Amino acid sequence: MKKFLAVASMVALMAGCASTPTEESKATVEDRTPSTAVQPPPGITTVTPTAPRADQNASVLKDPNNILSKRSIYYDYDKYDVKDEYKPLLQAHARYLSQNRNAKMLIQGNCDERGSREYNIALGQKRADGIKKMLTLMGVQEIQVESVSLGEEKPRCTEATEACYSQNRRGDMLYGGEY
Amino acid sequence: MRYFLAAIGLLLALACGSAQAQLSIEITGGGANQIPIGVLRFVGEEVLGQRISDIVEADLQRSGRFRMLFSGNVDPLPSEVAQVNFGDWKNRNADALVIGSVVRLADGRYEARFRLLDVPKQNQIGGVAFTLTAQQVRATAHRIADFIYEKLTGDRGVFSTRIAYVVKQGPRYELQIADADGVGAQTALASREPIMSPAWSPDGTRLAYVSFENKKPVVYAHSLVSGQRQVVANFKGSNSAPAWSADGRQLAVVLSKDGGSQIYLIGADGSNPRRLTNSSSIDTEPYFAPDGQSIYFTSDRGGSPQIYRMNVGGGEVARISFDGSYNVSPRVSHDGKTLIYIARDGGRFQLKALDLASKQTQVLTDGQHDESPSFAPNGKMILYATQAGGRGSLAAVSSDGRVKQRLSVQAADVREPAWGPFINN
Numbered sequence: 077m078k079k080f081l082a083v084a085s086m087v088a089l090m091a092g093c094a095s096t097p098t099e100e101s102k103a104t105v106e107d108r109t110p111s112t113a114v115q116p117p118p119g120i121t122t123v124t125p126t127a128p129r130a131d132q133n134a135s136v137l138k139d140p141n142n143i144l145s146k147r148s149i150y151y152d153y154d155k156y157d158v159k160d161e162y163k164p165l166l167q168a169h170a171r172y173l174s175q176n177r178n179a180k181m182l183i184q185g186n187c188d189e190r191g192s193r194e195y196n197i198a199l200g201q202k203r204a205d206g207i208k209k210m211l212t213l214m215g216v217q218e219i220q221v222e223s224v225s226l227g228e229e230k231p232r233c234t235e236a237t238e239a240c241y242s243q244n245r246r247g248d249m250l251y252g253g254e255y
Numbered sequence: 256m257r258y259f260l261a262a263i264g265l266l267l268a269l270a271c272g273s274a275q276a277q278l279s280i281e282i283t284g285g286g287a288n289q290i291p292i293g294v295l296r297f298v299g300e301e302v303l304g305q306r307i308s309d310i311v312e313a314d315l316q317r318s319g320r321f322r323m324l325f326s327g328n329v330d331p332l333p334s335e336v337a338q339v340n341f342g343d344w345k346n347r348n349a350d351a352l353v354i355g356s357v358v359r360l361a362d363g364r365y366e367a368r369f370r371l372l373d374v375p376k377q378n379q380i381g382g383v384a385f386t387l388t389a390q391q392v393r394a395t396a397h398r399i400a401d402f403i404y405e406k407l408t409g410d411r412g413v414f415s416t417r418i419a420y421v422v423k424q425g426p427r428y429e430l431q432i433a434d435a436d437g438v439g440a441q442t443a444l445a446s447r448e449p450i451m452s453p454a455w456s457p458d459g460t461r462l463a464y465v466s467f468e469n470k471k472p473v474v475y476a477h478s479l480v481s482g483q484r485q486v487v488a489n490f491k492g493s494n495s496a497p498a499w500s501a502d503g504r505q506l507a508v509v510l511s512k513d514g515g516s517q518i519y520l521i522g523a524d525g526s527n528p529r530r531l532t533n534s535s536s537i538d539t540e541p542y543f544a545p546d547g548q549s550i551y552f553t554s555d556r557g558g559s560p561q562i563y564r565m566n567v568g569g570g571e572v573a574r575i576s577f578d579g580s581y582n583v584s585p586r587v588s589h590d591g592k593t594l595i596y597i598a599r600d601g602g603r604f605q606l607k608a609l610d611l612a613s614k615q616t617q618v619l620t621d622g623q624h625d626e627s628p629s630f631a632p633n634g635k636m637i638l639y640a641t642q643a644g645g646r647g648s649l650a651a652v653s654s655d656g657r658v659k660q661r662l663s664v665q666a667a668d669v670r671e672p673a674w675g676p677f678i679n680n
Contacts, residue, residue: 198516224471
């Protein structure tokens with residue numbers, strides 16, 4: 077209240093100095109031509125996701141009886157280390173990539189929805205990078221593999237339960253033509 | 256170009272914009288020392304189709320810094336100082352009164368005049384006359400509210416500013432821009448893949464953001480003037496977390512091209528990426544201090560995600576947050592005095608403010624999943640994302656934690672708010 081009065085009286089004083097009995101008629105008349113920033117955007121930019129490239133995959137990658145059809149690795153909360161149980165899976169994919177030097181893989185790291193979206197991009201990246209590093213240590217050429225993060229943006233499961241969160245803390249391995 | 260770009264005409268954009276349910280705002284709590292003010296209907300304002308005085312009143316009320324006095328029973332309405340019954344308003348403990356008038360001009364436009372009056376002193380604090388078209392009623396009302404707010408509080412008003420946010424409806428993501436009161440939403444970008452981290456350029460003409468339309472995070476800069484956009488960073492790996500430098504020429508971004516998530520400085524046109532951090536840890540969420548010389552960021556170099564500060568020119572890195580095991584998403588107020596961030600406490604994620612001089616912290620929100628805070632350009636309000644009824648929604652809180660607002664859109668998930676800068680015109 078005191079602050080208001082102080083400000084108000086100061087402003088009133090200043091206004092008093094400048095004002096004349098016809099102050100209102102001398103009040104600034106502004107042409108309201110809105111600046112570019114207040115105009116609506118000129119149109120909607122619509123983007124369509126890239127279409128998958130033609131499927132060049134060997135059927136071994138899709139055969140449910142082949143370990144290569146398994147593509148996901150799951151993590152504990154806030155963790156990015158690959159658990160031992162997934163090492164045979166990575167070895168199988170490393171072998172496939174080493175034997176098929178033209179094959180390309182995209183590794184997508186994912187997180188559950190808790191926490192900062194951007195921090196989760198970095199956490200998902202750490203997960204994807206960990207898989208990539210392990211594959212290259214197993215003999216895969218680095219150029220065959222790209223590791224990226226989807227953070228918490230593409231959840232497989234959308235309920236706020238631990239069962240759901242554990243499905244979303246995941247690294248996915250996709251071959252060319254699958255993304 | 257691997258993505259398909261389509262600019263649809265303005266008419267369609269407007270049609271789409273008006274078809275969407277707008278943000279509705281609900282206010283809870285009240286500020287301390289609210290200024291009692293009466294906003295009278297403007298004489299003749301009916302010709303505009305909507306009342307300027309209603310919009311001004313709603314703006315002032317939403318700020319939490321005014322106590323609105325009932326003003327619907329004044330007859331006849333004054334438009335001149337001499338016509339005001341000051342004694343009556345003094346009896347109602349009014350500190351300030353707003354009167355005004357609207358007339359139609361010969362060229363079809365309108366003139367709206369208002370006066371802000373000091374009731375105890377029975378004189379005029381200020382007044383402005385605007386020439387406007389019927390489409391500029393809201394913009395004019397926001398300008399009037401800005402004038403009143405600044406004269407009475409000493410702080411610049413933000414009613415004429417805009418906000419950006421992401422709406423997810425089914426499989427569709429839209430980057431939308433609306434007035435600060437949530438009205439007039441327009442879609443700048445529509446995609447079937449996620450959009451996140453919108454950031455306003457300092458002049459308010461561009462938005463940088465992260466889009467997943469290429470199945471991975473890529474940073475774009477989108478002109479709101481032309482609708483054209485440009486790739487800022489599309490390197491191997493992930494590209495994210497754009498933050499503008501004060502001059503609008505560069506962005507701090509997070510790239511994983513050299514291994515790990517590290518902070519780089521890059522031209523707004525994608526030129527000259529220069530690495531700023533060099534760690535084997537996660538370094539992300541850069542945010543420029545207002546002086547442009549230092550950058551606040553999130554890093555897990557100490558074993559848990561915490562907030563740090565580094566100089567743009569290099570040199571030592573200082574840890575800023577200490578309490579708790581998860582402190583992320585730093586943003587600095589425009590005066591450089593207050594740092595806000597998201598802190599995990601137990602299983603809850605809440606907005607905290609840190610006074611950088613005294614090191615005092617204050618929890619500002621009480622949600623479970625509060626995230627993505629954004630200061631209003633006057634530093635008095637903070638917009639953030641929260642969850643309500645299983646859906647994402649936006650909320651705002653005053654920087655002292657006293658005034659709270661909830662902004663919601665029917666049947667849609669709203670997230671990733673960013674409050675735009677002051678508009679100079």
